[in-house]
Amino acid sequence: MHIPSVQDQVSAQEWQLRVDLAACYRLVAAYGWSDLIFTHISARLPGDDHHFLINPYGMLFDEVTASSLIKVDQQCNKLMDSPFPVNPAGFVIHSAVHAVREDAQCVLHTHTRAGVAVSAQACGLLPISQQATLVLSSLGYHDYEGIALRDEEKPRLQADLGSANHLMLRNHGLLTVARSIPDAFLLMYNFESACQIQVTAQPGGELVQVDPRIIDGVGAAVRVQAGGSGGFGGALAWPALLRKLDRQDSSYRN
Secondary structure: OOOOOOHHHOOHHHHHHHHHHHHHHHHHHHOOOOOOOOOOEEEEOOOOOOOEEEOOOOOOHHHOOOOOOEEEOOOOOEOOOOOOOOOHHHHHHHHHHHHHOOOOOEEEEEOOHHHHHHHOOOOOOOOOOHHHHHHHOOEEEEOOOOOOOOHHHHHHHHHHHOOOOEEEEOOOEEEEEEOOHHHHHHHHHHHHHHHHHHHHHHHHOOOOOOOHHHHHHHHHHHHHHHHOOOOOOHHHHHHHHHHHHHHHOHHHHO
8 A cells, every 4th residue: 555755744853753663563563563453552743742653543563654654632633634544442542641651752552462361360470581570670550441442541541550661451461651662662572572481481380480679670770771861772772673674674664
């Protein structure tokens, strides 16, 4: 499907966000985290209006391009023409986060089998891997309330997320929040890996858990790094990930 370029209709800053967000969609597809058309990644645009970009509802993640992304406001009004709708459930979750988290440039949500499996376990994410220690230092839980179509759920979701960078949506999936698209992707990479490790390890017998003092130390180190210029490290991996995408298919840049 051909989508005309909007590069000459937006600022250079918005265009770069569009390219990075489209790349994130392609990477999520490449790593097997997509759920047909039914999850979302959003990126907040500069300014005080809390406008953000989200995927066109009906396109597979490996079809998303910079120009196909839809710009919406906090009332789900499309701010540029698009032949595609916006998924109401996706809008509720992402608009709720963008409304209260000034640091949430990117919100990434998945429905992977491992993520949903762990979200359905009463124990939640267990401290049994290095990846889990990175997540547990900033993790919230939100109980399942059905498909997220109701605005009345937003305050509870916002409260459960608080200042955390990871949110486990019970019986539903995973969500990460970060100041940049690369960081949100890296956080999800660790979150998803921790869940995969957990469901793989559980049938094998008694699990060895990481000492809580180590988790506290990891959390302190992550907060120091994130508070500086290093973010969560996504910027280090992002150029290589883009090179990988460009070798395979650079059409996300269109």
